[in-house]
Amino acid sequence: MxxxxxxxxxxxxxxxxxxxxxxxxxxxxxxxxxxxxxxxxxxxxxxxxxxxxxxxxxxxxxxxxxxxxxxxxxxxxxxxxxxxxxxxxxxxxxxxxxxxxxxxxxxxxxxxxxxxxxxxxxxxxxxxxxxxxxxxxxxxxxxxxxxxxxxxxxxxxxxxxxxxxxxxxxxxxxxxxxxxxxxxxxxxxxxGMPQGGPAMPLTPLGEACLRMDLTAIHEILEDLAYKDDEGAATELSFHMWTSQMQDTLNSKKKGDVAFRHKEFKTAIDYYTQFIDVGTMVSPTVYARRSLSHLMSDMPQEALDDAVQAQVISPIWHITSYLQASALFALGRENEAHIALKEGSVLEEKKNVTS
Missing domain, CATH: 1.10.510.10 (Transferase(Phosphotransferase) domain 1)
Structure with a gap:
C-alpha cells in the first residue's frame, strides 16, 4: 500500500x-x-x-x-x-x-x-x-x-x-x-497528501532504532533529558502540592539516576511510582520507561509506554522511534518500518522549525 x-x-x-x-x-x-x-x-x-x-x-x-x-x-x-x-x-x-x-x-x-x-x-x-x-x-x-x-x-x-x-x-x-x-x-x-518524493534518510536516532542499538538510543535519551517535555500536556493538581507531590518528584529523580546508571529494572520501579500517582504527565518518563522495558526484554510493555507517550505528545518523534524499536523486538517488522518513517518525518519537521 x-x-x-x-x-x-x-x-x-x-x-x-x-x-x-x-x-x-x-x-x-x-x-x-x-x-x-x-x-x-x-x-x-x-x-x-x-x-x-x-x-x-x-x-x-x-x-x-x-x-x-x-x-x-x-x-x-x-x-x-x-x-x-x-x-x-x-x-x-x-x-x-x-x-x-x-x-x-x-x-x-x-x-x-x-x-x-x-x-x-x-x-x-x-x-x-x-x-x-x-x-x-x-x-x-x-x-x-x-x-x-x-x-x-x-x-x-x-x-x-x-x-x-x-x-x-x-x-x-x-x-x-x-x-x-x-x-x-x-x-x-x-x-491533502503529497505525491511522490524521495525516501527520507534516517538520522542517527533512526539508524540506532533500525539496528536495534539500544545503547545508542539510551545515550541519546540521556543527553536529551527533559527538553522535549516543554509544551507537552503536563497536568498539575496544585491543591495536592504536599508531601505527596514531593514524594512523586523524588520518584522521578531516583528513576533518572537509575536510568543514567543503566539500572533499568530499578528505573522501571521508580518511574512506575511516578506515573501511578497521576498528578503529573511526562512523555519523557514514559519514553525512558519504554526503553528500560526494552533493555529488560519486555517489548510489549515498551510498546505500550511508547504509545502512551505519543498520546501525550503526538508530534514528538521519539515516541515513533521507540515504537519502531519495540515492534522490531516483537517481530512486527512491517509496522516497525512504518513507525520508523513517521519518526523521521516528525524529526525533520522539528529540525526545520528549530
Missing amino acids: PHETLAKHLFHWETQPMKWAMRLRVALYLAEALEYCTSKGRALYHDLNAYRIVFDDDANPRLSCFGLMKNSRDGKSYSTNLAFTPPEYLRTGRVTPESVTYSFGTLLLDLLSGKHIPPSHALDLIRDRNLQMLTDSCLEGQFSNDDGTELVRLASRCLQYEPRERPNPRSLVTALIPLQKETEEPSHVLM
Missing part, C-alpha cells in the same frame, strides 16, 4: 490536513470492511487503530489484515498496543465483536479531532455539549452542525460501557451512508 497509514495523514500531515469529506469516506469504508469481515466469520479484529488503516494506489482507505484474529475459538487475546482499550478487555482480557465496535468509536474520535483523545474525556465533552473542543479546528467551515452532531452521536454509541448497547457493523454502515456527500474530488486530493 503505497500511501501509508491513516495515522500518517491524520496526525502527521505534511502539506494540509485531511478534509472532512475524506474523513467520512474513511469511516464508511472502515465500517464496510468490518461488516465484510463479520460476514466472512472474522468478526474479531484486534488492535483496530489508525495504524491498521492503509491507502491503496488510488488513495482509498483499506483495512489491513494484520488485526484479524486467527486460531482463536473463544476470542481470547494475548496482547494489545491500543492506547485506549475496551472496558471489557480490561476486565477479562478477551476481545468480542462489541469490543471492535468500541475501537471503531475511538477511531471516529481520531477522525473528528485529528488527535488521540481519551474516550472518557471525549464523553465528558459530549455530555457538556462542548463539541468545539472535540472537533479539529482545521475542519472549520467544512461541514454542517447536523453532520458533526450525528458523527459525535455515533461515536458516543460505539463507546458505551456496556457492550450490548453498541451498534453492530451493519448499523454503522447504515448510519454513515446518509452523511456522505457527492464529491468528484479523488481521495488523494481530499487527503
Whole structure:
C-alpha cells in the first residue's frame, strides 16, 4: 500500500490536513470492511487503530489484515498496543465483536479531532455539549452542525460501557451512508497528501532504532533529558502540592539516576511510582520507561509506554522511534518500518522549525 497509514495523514500531515469529506469516506469504508469481515466469520479484529488503516494506489482507505484474529475459538487475546482499550478487555482480557465496535468509536474520535483523545474525556465533552473542543479546528467551515452532531452521536454509541448497547457493523454502515456527500474530488486530493518524493534518510536516532542499538538510543535519551517535555500536556493538581507531590518528584529523580546508571529494572520501579500517582504527565518518563522495558526484554510493555507517550505528545518523534524499536523486538517488522518513517518525518519537521 503505497500511501501509508491513516495515522500518517491524520496526525502527521505534511502539506494540509485531511478534509472532512475524506474523513467520512474513511469511516464508511472502515465500517464496510468490518461488516465484510463479520460476514466472512472474522468478526474479531484486534488492535483496530489508525495504524491498521492503509491507502491503496488510488488513495482509498483499506483495512489491513494484520488485526484479524486467527486460531482463536473463544476470542481470547494475548496482547494489545491500543492506547485506549475496551472496558471489557480490561476486565477479562478477551476481545468480542462489541469490543471492535468500541475501537471503531475511538477511531471516529481520531477522525473528528485529528488527535488521540481519551474516550472518557471525549464523553465528558459530549455530555457538556462542548463539541468545539472535540472537533479539529482545521475542519472549520467544512461541514454542517447536523453532520458533526450525528458523527459525535455515533461515536458516543460505539463507546458505551456496556457492550450490548453498541451498534453492530451493519448499523454503522447504515448510519454513515446518509452523511456522505457527492464529491468528484479523488481521495488523494481530499487527503491533502503529497505525491511522490524521495525516501527520507534516517538520522542517527533512526539508524540506532533500525539496528536495534539500544545503547545508542539510551545515550541519546540521556543527553536529551527533559527538553522535549516543554509544551507537552503536563497536568498539575496544585491543591495536592504536599508531601505527596514531593514524594512523586523524588520518584522521578531516583528513576533518572537509575536510568543514567543503566539500572533499568530499578528505573522501571521508580518511574512506575511516578506515573501511578497521576498528578503529573511526562512523555519523557514514559519514553525512558519504554526503553528500560526494552533493555529488560519486555517489548510489549515498551510498546505500550511508547504509545502512551505519543498520546501525550503526538508530534514528538521519539515516541515513533521507540515504537519502531519495540515492534522490531516483537517481530512486527512491517509496522516497525512504518513507525520508523513517521519518526523521521516528525524529526525533520522539528529540525526545520528549530
